[in-house]
Amino acid sequence: MKRKNIALTSLMLVLTSSSIALATNGDNTLGLTALEWARGGAIVASPVDIPSMMYNPAAAGEFKVNKGGFDMSLGLLNASRSIDTKTKSTDSDADNYLAMGVGAVARASDKMFFGIAAGGVAGLGVDFAGGTLSPATSVGVTTTKSLFKIAPTMAYVVNDKLTVGVSPQIGYQSMAMRTAQFTLPQTGVFGLGGSVGAIYHFTPTLQAGLSYTSKMFMQEYTFNGIAGATEGKYKMEMDVPQSVAGGVSFRPMPKLLLEADVKWIDFSDVMDRVELIGPAGAVAQTLAFGWKDQVVYSLGAEYEALPGLTLRSGYNYGASPIGKEDVTSNYGSIAVIEHHLSVGITKQWSPAVSTSASYTHGFSNKVTSNNAPAALAPVSIEATQNIAYAQLSFRF
Secondary structure: OHHHHHHHHHHHHHHOOOOOOOOOEOOEOOOOOHHHHHOOOOOOOOOOOHHHHHOOHHHHHOOOOOOEEEEEEEEEEEEEEEEEOOOOEEEOOOOEEEEEEEEEEEEOOOOEEEEEEEEEEEEEEEEEOOOOOOOOOOOOEEEEEEEEEEEEEEEEEOOOOEEEEEEEEEEEEEEEEEOOOEEEEEEEEEEEEEEEEEEEEEEOOEEEEEEEEOOEEEOOEEEEEEEOOEEEEEEEOOOEOOEEEEEEEEEEEOOEEEEEEEEEEOHHHHHOOEEEEOOOOOEEEEEOOOOOOEEEEEEEEEEEEEOOEEEEEEEEEEOOOOOHHHHHHOOOOOOOOOEEEEEEEEEEOOOOEEEEEEEEEEEEEEEEOOOOOOOOOOOEEEEEEEEEEEEEEEEO
């Protein structure tokens, strides 16, 4: 009974944390938990915890549990964003955010496992004061966008080498935007997608993973907003991009694990051009974000330094989906960080209980526009991040 109460409480807490607004690989987070961030997101081939099933559903069948287990993780994210023009530099006033991730798995038989993972997997947001772009512009730039996912998962152990998994995914995406051109208040929509994955053990020390996450089709946003002098209902469609990830992990010695992953994110399909439909049913504005597809490279390592004490590190790189030609269209979505470096530590207190912590630094990156108005040029957007997570893991 107590275990059920703990799991229910953790799920309710993560549901209330879906308002995160950050940007890492584009607007996607590196993971849901301290362990996933500590490995730099390199978890497709050798999942590091139960919520890893969000990124490869085969992970649900890879954990040697007697009956089941769960993980709960809390993160604090500090994101610094700025806009630089010829005359001034302005920092965003929204810097700190909370995030949570949880996951649970139950063993139905020697071959069948059921699980669920939930948490905030994407988001971005800024809060720039009026006058940021020019003294004559009294209206600032404020945006929030967050995506919360729930992934019920089923995994099947085909044999001692192959595990496969499938996961329908339910999403809740919330968004608000305010610029000099329009005001769209906070609104949320639901969406549906899914993922499939596999993990194959070539040898006891070498394995590979592959996963595909479909495009998540979101409901149409309806805002009671205003654009120019026209107030009324505005509509917009913004789906969640599909992605493909693959990785290989290798254990050169019993205490050391190495993993390398590659992920492709189809941002151009959903974040290139977005039409804002006005009250009369015509296109009021076309938001030309111009995001490009992103290829993300992740490297992760973990080493058991002492019995019950494991150290982890990770590196993650993805070229900014925002190019020089699109800077002026992305003042509200400064998602330009490319390099991340992570460290983490896990203490195993007993066969059932462990705790973990991680720290990730997203290195500062600046993108300068090549087509800004002469009165403002040069115009740049810049971002840096610091992310800390703590985690509790329980197996029974």
